[in-house]
Amino acid sequence: MDMNCQDARPLVAAYLDGELSETRAGLLRKHLLDCHACRTGAQDGKNLKRWFSAAREDDSASADPVPSGFAARVARRAFSGDVGRSDVGRGEFGAGEALAPQTAAAFQRARGESGVLRFVLTATAIAAGLALLLALAARLSGRDVVGTMSADDRAPVPVRQVIEELERLNAGGAPAPTPTPASSERR
Amino acid sequence: MEAAPKEDLSLVAETLAGNQLSFQLLVERYQARMFALVRHYTRNPVEVEDIVQDTFLKAYTRLPGFQQQSSFYTWLCRIAINTALDFLKRCGRNPVRGAEDPELSLGADEGAAGRPRTSPAPAPDARLERAEIARITKRVLDELPEIFRTVLVLREFEEMAYQDIADVLGISIGTVESRLFRARAKFKDKLLALHPEFEEGWS
Structure with missing residues (x-):
């Protein structure tokens, strides 16, 4: 089956790149013999490749050398646990060689911090458990826990009594910086 | 040994x-x-x-x-x-320029800058130094959407086979073929847009 221009055009570059199977290359060659427009397209492709080949040759002739010791440095960092910037969510590029020991130190520090954190969490959990037990014990003994919450060792004073005392002080002319909700209601 | x-x-x-x-x-x-x-x-x-x-x-x-x-x-x-x-x-340097989806807009802006698409692609002028040709080529590549630049770099600079390009980009060989075809057309357009002096008949 003969090839038409629409099929031939996209194949020209692959043909010039040596990437067409012999069957497709044969069909394209046959089409190119008959079609002036597609032959022009093939010449276009050849011309463009000359820009790239000159640039490629220039690259290999004038490329900056790889910094000395690069491979050893990268291998050392890889084996010291550095996983690369994007994987650890760092913002800016540009950190230098000192990053590897810093990262290792930070890792050690994080391990230490996580030990402290574990201790604090455990202690908090135990304290919360004890407070719950104390509250239950108080309720079982029949005391008014809510009304008698106190931070000192003295005999508990009911909250209502404290508020009444404060209101008396207010009424006696002592300046209060902010009215209590109870006194606001009274006004 | x-x-x-x-x-x-x-x-x-x-x-x-x-x-x-x-x-x-x-x-x-x-x-x-x-x-x-x-x-x-x-x-x-x-x-x-x-x-x-x-x-x-x-x-x-x-x-x-x-x-x-x-x-x-x-x-x-x-x-x-x-x-x-x-x-x-x-860094905020988005490598994809242009809002179009390059895979869908086949030929949409080929022949941009008022140029007929049939203009022949110029070969590098024999009087140009190789370094100058390289500079122009890279400047044109920089202007292409990343998707086209990458496929041209892999083929023309890394000299990769189509199968390898397909592996690198995670696409089929057919897509490599069509993407390269469009990338070369874009390269030619951009080259002529930036350097109209290379166009045949330019004076």
């Missing part, structure tokens, strides 16, 4: 077994090509070194998942290109 260089896969296996020197040999083997590849995305030497270093560090951490269906080199290229593109995005 000198021993033959070890295969990539042997070095990969030794690296996974904990041999740092084997990984160093892999880096030495591909570092120059990775530097050359990344230089197509940024010319700043400090940024190039950072991106290549990051590429190898990522490769090391992902080595246990390396599927040996593709070569180590094409696998590495894939990581390098993604690392370079991530870097450019993070």
Whole structure:
């Protein structure tokens, strides 16, 4: 089956790149013999490749050398646990060689911090458990826990009594910086 | 008689077994090509070194998942290109220019700048120095959407076979063919837009 221009055009570059199977290359060659427009397209492709080949040759002739010791440095960092910037969510590029020991130190520090954190969490959990037990014990003994919450060792004073005392002080002319909700209601 | 260089896969296996020197040999083997590849995305030497270093560090951490269906080199290229593109995005230097979806807009802006699409592609002027041709070529490449620039870089600078390009980009060979076709058309248009003096009949 003969090839038409629409099929031939996209194949020209692959043909010039040596990437067409012999069957497709044969069909394209046959089409190119008959079609002036597609032959022009093939010449276009050849011309463009000359820009790239000159640039490629220039690259290999004038490329900056790889910094000395690069491979050893990268291998050392890889084996010291550095996983690369994007994987650890760092913002800016540009950190230098000192990053590897810093990262290792930070890792050690994080391990230490996580030990402290574990201790604090455990202690908090135990304290919360004890407070719950104390509250239950108080309720079982029949005391008014809510009304008698106190931070000192003295005999508990009911909250209502404290508020009444404060209101008396207010009424006696002592300046209060902010009215209590109870006194606001009274006004 | 000198021993033959070890295969990539042997070095990969030794690296996974904990041999740092084997990984160093892999880096030495591909570092120059990775530097050359990344230089197509940024010319700043400090940024190039950072991106290549990051590429190898990522490769090391992902080595246990390396599927040996593709070569180590094409696998590495894939990581390098993604690392370079991530870097450019993070810096706000979006490598994709133009709002169009390059896969869908076939020929939409070919022949832009009022140029008939049938204008022949110019060959480099014989009077130009090779360095000057290289400078112009790279300038034109820089102007292309990233998707076209990358496929041209892999083919024309890395001289990769279509199958390898397909592996690197995770696309089919047919897509490689059509993307290269469009990339070359874009390159020609942009070359003539930036340098109308190369057009046939220009005076």
